[in-house]
Amino acid sequence: MALLDALPSPQMAWRQWRPNSVLVVLLSVMLVALWLFDVVSVSPNRIVSGQGAGLVEAMGWLGALLVSGVTITLMLLSLQPGRQNYQVALVGVCLLLLLMPFGLIVASDRLVSSDMPQARLNMGMAYWLMLSLLLLCWIELRLRLALPRRWTVLMLLGVALVWWLCAMWALEALALGQEFRARNDEFWRALRQHITLVSVSVAISIGLGLSLAMLMRRYANFQKVAFGVLNFLQTIPSIALFGLMLGPLAWLAAQWPLLSRLGVSGIGWAPALLALVAYSLLPMVRNTYIALEQVSPETLEAARGMGMRNSQRFWQVRLPLALPVLLEGIRITSVQAIGLTAVAALIGAGGLGAFIFQGLGQAAMDMVLLGALPILILALIADAGLGALSDILRPKNTVRPGDAQ
Amino acid sequence: MIELAHVTKRFDDAVAVDDISLHIAKGKFCALVGTSGCGKSTTLRMINRLIEHSEGDILLDGQPIAAYDPVKLRRRIGYVIQHTGLFPHWTVARNIGLVPRLLKWSAAEVQAKVDELMGLLGLPKDEFAHKYPHQLSGGQAQRVGVARALAADPDILLMDEPFGALDPITREKLQDELARLQAKMHKTVVFVTHDMDEALRLADHLVVMREGRIVQQGTPLALLQHPQDSFVESLLGGLERGLKQAALTRVKDHMAPMGPTLPAQSRIPATFSLRQGLSMMLRDHTDRLTVVDQHDVPVGELTLRKIVKEAQPEQGKARES
Numbered sequence: 001m002a003l004l005d006a007l008p009s010p011q012m013a014w015r016q017w018r019p020n021s022v023l024v025v026l027l028s029v030m031l032v033a034l035w036l037f038d039v040v041s042v043s044p045n046r047i048v049s050g051q052g053a054g055l056v057e058a059m060g061w062l063g064a065l066l067v068s069g070v071t072i073t074l075m076l077l078s079l080q081p082g083r084q085n086y087q088v089a090l091v092g093v094c095l096l097l098l099l100m101p102f103g104l105i106v107a108s109d110r111l112v113s114s115d116m117p118q119a120r121l122n123m124g125m126a127y128w129l130m131l132s133l134l135l136l137c138w139i140e141l142r143l144r145l146a147l148p149r150r151w152t153v154l155m156l157l158g159v160a161l162v163w164w165l166c167a168m169w170a171l172e173a174l175a176l177g178q179e180f181r182a183r184n185d186e187f188w189r190a191l192r193q194h195i196t197l198v199s200v201s202v203a204i205s206i207g208l209g210l211s212l213a214m215l216m217r218r219y220a221n222f223q224k225v226a227f228g229v230l231n232f233l234q235t236i237p238s239i240a241l242f243g244l245m246l247g248p249l250a251w252l253a254a255q256w257p258l259l260s261r262l263g264v265s266g267i268g269w270a271p272a273l274l275a276l277v278a279y280s281l282l283p284m285v286r287n288t289y290i291a292l293e294q295v296s297p298e299t300l301e302a303a304r305g306m307g308m309r310n311s312q313r314f315w316q317v318r319l320p321l322a323l324p325v326l327l328e329g330i331r332i333t334s335v336q337a338i339g340l341t342a343v344a345a346l347i348g349a350g351g352l353g354a355f356i357f358q359g360l361g362q363a364a365m366d367m368v369l370l371g372a373l374p375i376l377i378l379a380l381i382a383d384a385g386l387g388a389l390s391d392i393l394r395p396k397n398t399v400r401p402g403d404a405q
Numbered sequence: 406m407i408e409l410a411h412v413t414k415r416f417d418d419a420v421a422v423d424d425i426s427l428h429i430a431k432g433k434f435c436a437l438v439g440t441s442g443c444g445k446s447t448t449l450r451m452i453n454r455l456i457e458h459s460e461g462d463i464l465l466d467g468q469p470i471a472a473y474d475p476v477k478l479r480r481r482i483g484y485v486i487q488h489t490g491l492f493p494h495w496t497v498a499r500n501i502g503l504v505p506r507l508l509k510w511s512a513a514e515v516q517a518k519v520d521e522l523m524g525l526l527g528l529p530k531d532e533f534a535h536k537y538p539h540q541l542s543g544g545q546a547q548r549v550g551v552a553r554a555l556a557a558d559p560d561i562l563l564m565d566e567p568f569g570a571l572d573p574i575t576r577e578k579l580q581d582e583l584a585r586l587q588a589k590m591h592k593t594v595v596f597v598t599h600d601m602d603e604a605l606r607l608a609d610h611l612v613v614m615r616e617g618r619i620v621q622q623g624t625p626l627a628l629l630q631h632p633q634d635s636f637v638e639s640l641l642g643g644l645e646r647g648l649k650q651a652a653l654t655r656v657k658d659h660m661a662p663m664g665p666t667l668p669a670q671s672r673i674p675a676t677f678s679l680r681q682g683l684s685m686m687l688r689d690h691t692d693r694l695t696v697v698d699q700h701d702v703p704v705g706e707l708t709l710r711k712i713v714k715e716a717q718p719e720q721g722k723a724r725e726s
Contacts, residue, residue: 302490305455306503306553307480320494 022140023078023089030133031071034064038124040107043175045118052124058107067103070096074137083145090141097134097159100127101166104174120175122366149388156384160377175366176373183355183370191374194351197269197344198337198378201276205333208277209284216289223289230282238340241278242347245271272341272349279340280333287329291322324393331386338379342371352378406431407452407561407593412461414447414617421447423617424461429610431560432591436608438598438640444617445597449563452595453482465561480504483554483562483592487569489546491538497549498523498534504557522552525586544575551583555590562592568603580606601640605629605649613637626653651712652680659712660696660705668703669693675704682707 039058041050055064074092077085108121142152171177180187216223236244249271253260295318303313345353355371358364407429414422422444429435437445450456451463454475463470470478491500501522502515510518523530526548538546547567554562568576584607587594598604604611605625612622613636621633629650632638642649657675659682671689673682675696682694692709 296493298486298488298490299492301455302484302486303492305453305479305484305486305490307476307478307507308503309476312507317492321492 018081020078020081020140020144023137024075026133026137026140027071027075027078030130031068031075033126033129033133034067034071037126037129039126040104040111040124041122042111043120043122045120050120050122053107053111055126058111059103060106060110063103063106067096067099081144086141086144090138090145093134093138093141094155094159096130097138098162100131100134101163101171105166105170108171108174120178120366121171122175149384149391153384153388156380176369179364179366179370187355187370190350190352190354190371193349194338194341194353194375194378197272197276197341197349197351198334201273201280201337201341202330202334204273204277205280205284206330209281209288209329212281212285213288213292216285217292226285230285233278234282238275238279238343239346241275242271242344245274246347249274267348269349271347272344276337276340276344280337283332283336284329287332288322288326291325291329292318294325295321324390327386327390327393331383331390334382334386335379338375338382342375406464406466407595408462408464408467409448409452410462410464412448412451412458412463414444414451414456415459420617422451422458425614425617425619426461427612427619427622429593429595431593433609434587434594434596434607435610435612436596436598436604437612437614438601438604439614439620440640441599443614445614446565448614449565449595449597452561453479453484453563455479480507480557481559481561483557483559485547485550485554485562485564485567487566489538489550491546491549491553493538496535496537497528497541498530500538500549501552501556503553508557518556519552522555525555526552527582528552542575543571544579547571547579548582551586555592560593562594564594564596566598567596569598569600576600576603583607601642602649602652605653613640626650629653648680648683651683652678654679656682656696656707657705659715660707661711662705663703664706668695669706671695672697672701672703673707674699679712683709683712 034055037054038052039055041052043050055067059067070092074089077089077092104121104123104127112119112121167174167177212226216226233241246267299317299321300313303317308316341349341351342353342356345351345357352371352375356368359367359369359371407427409425409427411424411426412422413420413424425444425448427435427448437448439445447456451458452465452470454470454473465473465478492503495503498519501519505515505518519534520530523533528545528548533541533545533549538549541549550567554564568579571579580603587607596604596607608625610622611625611628613620613628615636621628621637628637629641629646632641632646638646655675656673656677656679659679660675669691671685671691671693672695673685675698685694686692686709694707695703696705696707698704
């Protein structure tokens with residue numbers, strides 16, 4: 001038996017051959033989808049549903065073979081994983097992501113005739129699948145290569161820039177672009193409203209969260225009650241909470257004219273802000289509390305022994321050491337608030353959610369996308385930006401002294 | 406000068422420190438030893454009011470410590486703890502300059518003091534000033550801890566098992582350096598440890614504690630020669646006591662002039678401890694060693710017969726020399 005084990009056998013060779021199954025599966029699904037489903041569709045105007053077009057129809061044989069060729073190459077690379085192959089594959093994935101808007105340009109050239117000014121090009125199922133699968137591949141590669149977050153943010157920004165430029169200059173016919181051009185001013189106003197609502201509510205919840213967390217550290221009883229209330233708030237469905245605000249706020253505004261002159265009423269920004277703050281508090285308080293508690297007691301004891309006053313200890317030691325975890329809380333809260341603000345449009349608070357609900361009402365999917373895509377992008381930017389900030393602050397802080405020996 | 410008179414500390418119902426009295430003269434090195442939970446750390450932390458004592462008086466230079474503002478009191482007293490307690494988000498230089506900055510020294514003064522201390526503790530400035538604590542070895546981190554405690558020139562230094570987490574070699578090296586520093590600076594040091602060898606090696610005054618009380622106190626030699634009870638004796642190493650006592654004595658104090666016979670092969674420097682001399686005899690299978698000075702010139706000889714004869718209780722003024 002021992003002798004057999006020692007001999008090089010085909011089985012051993014097989015065991016060393018470990019393809020990256022994640023990438024292989026993702027890429028095969030993508031390849032199949034590209035050939036089976038519609039890549040784009042063309043509709044004569046906004047409401048009429050479109051006529052689908054497959055890969056060959058949209059891109060021509062040359063384009064179809066190019067896309068398939070790159071995909072197959074990527075699959076071959078992921079059969080033999082290794083750092084170098086992963087790097088090449090990452091370049092390939094980025095290349096495909098960059099080429100995708102150009103594919104749309106080619107498709108609009110081939111499919112949309114200039115005598116139909118109302119005609120619009122929609123991205124089809126295969127196109128969306130390809131986009132999401134490529135992003136998944138990209139995440140897998142990023143993890144395998146252990147790329148720092150800063151790099152990945154830069155790469156995504158680069159890809160987004162190319163997409164943006166293509167959409168602005170060369171994609172007259174793209175439905176999303178047409179929706180955007182028709183509502184240019186409205187879009188920017190909604191985006192501003194959205195960002196303002198999110199940042200104000202996150203700012204308030206940072207302030208409130210910090211104070212609540214500090215109170216909790218001082219009074220153990222208060223901690224239980226507060227977490228109970230916050231947990232309860234979190235379980236109320238968002239639409240219900242927005243609805244619950246209507247009555248009390250309308251009453252308040254009626255009682256005090258000053259409030260209504262400030263813009264407080266049953267609908268609009270005031271209930272939206274209150275609800276957003278209510279939802280943001282739990283993750284904020286929980287993370288702030290944990291962040292402040294996890295600071296090593298030895299370090300704090302040393303600070304006391306050196307003769308630091310309580311305020312000096314808090315601002316110079318506890319808070320800076322809590323900062324990475326605290327930022328993590330702000331990140332979670334912001335991403336959650338960006339999504340929730342979409343629902344706030346229902347009670348007239350404006351924001352990008354307005355496009356989503358209008359679009360749903362008019363059965364105009366492009367308009368829904370005009371609201372949904374920027375929300376997605378905002379969330380990604382907030383996530384990546386705050387995550388990177390937390391990473392930058394972390395390395396110096398996490399390892400405790402004396403552990404190095 | 407530190408004076409504790411009938412000091413008691415109670416935590417709720419439990420008595421942690423029970424009616425202890427202790428006098429530590431200025432410039433002396435006092436070690437508190439005992440098993441875990443005997444109240445030695447509590448005693449130490451009552452001196453800088455990290456823990457407030459329940460009864461009795463603690464006097465600092467004749468003033469009761471209750472009269473001081475605790476924060477100002479702590480800034481006057483150097484404090485070193487086992488896990489260094491360095492601030493992980495600050496560089497070495499910033500950590501060392503903490504107390505001077507709290508005392509509002511000017512930036513130039515702080516910088517000068519930090520440079521001086523890094524030199525004193527063998528931490529080359531160019532290499533270490535900008536490192537963070539997690540980039541240091543345990544020994545280096547504790548050097549920084551000691552430097553931080555010394556930064557505001559305190560008269561008093563409290564050390565709570567400062568070398569307890571270090572490996573034996575690093576620990577010994579830091580003990581040597583602490584002894585060297587103390588010989589130069591003459592701080593009043595209160596040092597908590599459960600390592601009896603460490604205490605014997607460093608202390609002028611040894612305090613043995615058990616269950617919150619002081620069992621015995623005195624010079625290391627006095628305790629070695631006359632342990633009060635079996636607890637102190639076992640803490641001092643039981644049968645090893647003879648060797649521990651030899652470790653406190655220098656070779657030159659037991660040296661005889663060169664005899665008429667040929668000098669022995671094995672040589673030992675006069676400044677080594679008697680314990681090292683005995684160990685060398687065992688190793689080299691001899692009862693005779695040639696004692697040499699720092700230039701390796703023979704100055705006398707050490708014989709087993711003389712050592713054994715001289716191992717009388719009254720011998721041992723050696724420490725003072």
